[in-house]
Amino acid sequence: MLCGMAVQIPIMMVGAVFMALRQDRQLAWLFAVLIPLLFLAVGIVATRMIPNFRKLQARLDTLNRVLREQITGIRVVRAFVREPRERARFGTANDELTDVSVRAGRWLATFFPLMLMIVNIASVAVIWFGGHLVNSGQMQVGALTAFLSYLMQVMMSVMMGTFVFMQVPRSSVCADRIEEVLGTEPSVVPPAAGVATSALRGELTFDGVDFTYPGAEQPVLSEISLTASRGQTIAVIGSTGAGKSTLLNLVPRLFDATAGTVLVDGVDVRAWDPEALGSRLGLVPQKAFLFSGTIRSNLRYGKDDATEAELWHALEVAQAADFVRALEEGLDAPVVQGGTNFSGGQRQRLAIARALVRRPEIYLFDDSFSALDLATDARLRAALKPETVDACVVIVAQRVSTIRDADVILVLDDGRIVGRGTHVELLAGNETYQEIVASQLSAEEAA
Ligand SMILES: Nc1ncnc2c1ncn2[C@@H]1O[C@H](COP(=O)(O)OP(=O)(O)OP(=O)(O)O)[C@@H](O)[C@H]1O
Ligand SMILES: [Mg+2]
CATH class of the missing domain: 1.20.1560.10 (ABC transporter type 1, transmembrane domain)
Incomplete structure (x- = not known):
């Protein structure tokens, strides 16, 4: 005009x-x-x-x-x-x-x-x-x-x-x-010509990573170094606000580390082509978020051409097959905005299944078992084992029972790694871990 x-x-x-x-x-x-x-x-x-x-x-x-x-x-x-x-x-x-x-x-x-x-x-x-x-x-x-x-x-x-x-x-x-x-300048800039392949598979490394949220004074993570290789399960435990979610968010580049490097399959995440990086990662966020649509459309979110069999398999592993089968429409059951027509635990299991459908090389579970009862939690982890032999798994959890079988447990306190080892090793020699365990398990169970 x-x-x-x-x-x-x-x-x-x-x-x-x-x-x-x-x-x-x-x-x-x-x-x-x-x-x-x-x-x-x-x-x-x-x-x-x-x-x-x-x-x-x-x-x-x-x-x-x-x-x-x-x-x-x-x-x-x-x-x-x-x-x-x-x-x-x-x-x-x-x-x-x-x-x-x-x-x-x-x-x-x-x-x-x-x-x-x-x-x-x-x-x-x-x-x-x-x-x-x-x-x-x-x-x-x-x-x-x-x-x-x-x-x-x-x-x-x-x-x-x-x-x-x-x-x-x-x-x-x-x-x-x-x-x-x-x-608005994005703080995470994709590289002009990103790396799209790597000979390594299922390797995650943090090398002296510091992270401060934009505008914050104190760093949320400092001097984080860890290596998770193929077939390994790494667990991260720590009190609320310790920086566990932040740690996981650095891998898919929701934020970039302020110092140090995060490497996926030996390549700096900042050098990866975003799509290639994404296809290697399976993140289950702390707040299970589902899109409106159907269960099928949600599961296919990470892999458009997933077959029916793949979807059901993922649901089986995620211990969600039973309740999906019980629904009249099965995979076509509607999911309303935010997924509020499912319980918190059901949402969490669907989010896990969504990540599984993708068959990533690095699984990132951010407190994804918290809404499950102990028995379901145990069954899920047992079913997950054979699925992830070719991948590395990072599990963030609050519950000791969820992570006690992990190959390496990292104890995070106030953004620093204060303990590293297996359940037995940490139980013997790490004060912070002992405190967490004492608050959750009876002495007999812990042993
Ligand atoms: N987007 C953000 N901007 C600024 N500060 C943040 C942001 N997200 C988290 N923080 C701060 O970073 C710290 C670590 O948060 P983080 O979410 O990583 O904790 P967490 O270990 O995952 O806790 P929880 O077990 O409760 O999930 C907290 O002190 C929080 O206040
Ligand atoms: Mg968190």
Whole structure:
């Protein structure tokens, strides 16, 4: 719209002024008075309107945010009986939006009448002064009519121009925000020509890795070194907030290490082609996230061409086959947004199956067995063993029973590795591990 009008309007305006002056010079001074007057009026209204439109957009944002939060958090709101407070919070956001909308609306409402008033005054002025000229024989009636039409064209151009101009403040606010998104420098930059193959398979190495979240003062991980080779199971245990999830997130490059290197199959993750790297990793995130669709579409998320047999096999291993079979639609059972029509444990097992379908070389389980009962947990791990002989497995867990069979257990405390060894070794000589064990198992069980 802007581009079309931006070409048309100046041509119309200059052309009409030129033609009008050719008709008659004596009324030229009317242009000199009316056009600046029109621009002045437009200027005043526009300068009042722009800040209001900016605020309008920001408040619309707030309102959307509040509403979205309330819809996603509706269960929490209900459980805490906070409806009145939430209603008030929405009310405040809504009032603020109404307030600024009304203000912007008022300026908008004055705008067109003001324009029309000036245009009509202009025609009265032309007829008045032109009439006298016609009366005294200095001007033809035809010339007067022509002059009037040209003047109207000029005025209309200005009005149309301002109409476009009025969209500018709103558009510029929107453009700023698009610009902000597009202008954000990703902290994780894919390499120009990424490595796509490696002779090694199923090897994960951390070499002196430090990590600090952007803007944080303290590092979350410091001096992490570990090697997990093919067929090995590495476990990471540590108190909540120790940095376990962060450690796993460095492997698929959700973040890049601030110092040191993370190597997958002997190649720095930063050098890997993102797709090739992704195909080697199977991450089961701490918060099992399912997409809306069906169980089938979710399982195929990592491998589009997975066969029916592969899907069922993955479900068997993940101990999810029983409950999927019990569903009337089986694999075609619907999954609602966020997967909330399944229990936490079912979601977790489906997320595990999703990673298994992919047959990756490096499995990353982030506390993925936490929602399973001990028996299911044990069965799952037993079924996982033969699946992962060709892969390396990293299990993050809080429960000692989940990780006691791991080849190497790393004890993470406050972002540092404070213990390394098998269950028996750590139990004998690591204080932090002993504390964790003591808090969970009876002495007899631990032994
Ligand atoms: N996106 C983030 N931005 C800033 N700090 C973060 C972010 N994610 C985590 N942290 C901080 O990093 C630390 C480690 O978090 P992390 O999620 O790795 O812990 P965790 O060991 O997985 O804990 P849990 O057992 O509860 O899952 C925490 O202190 C947390 O506050
Ligand atoms: Mg975590």
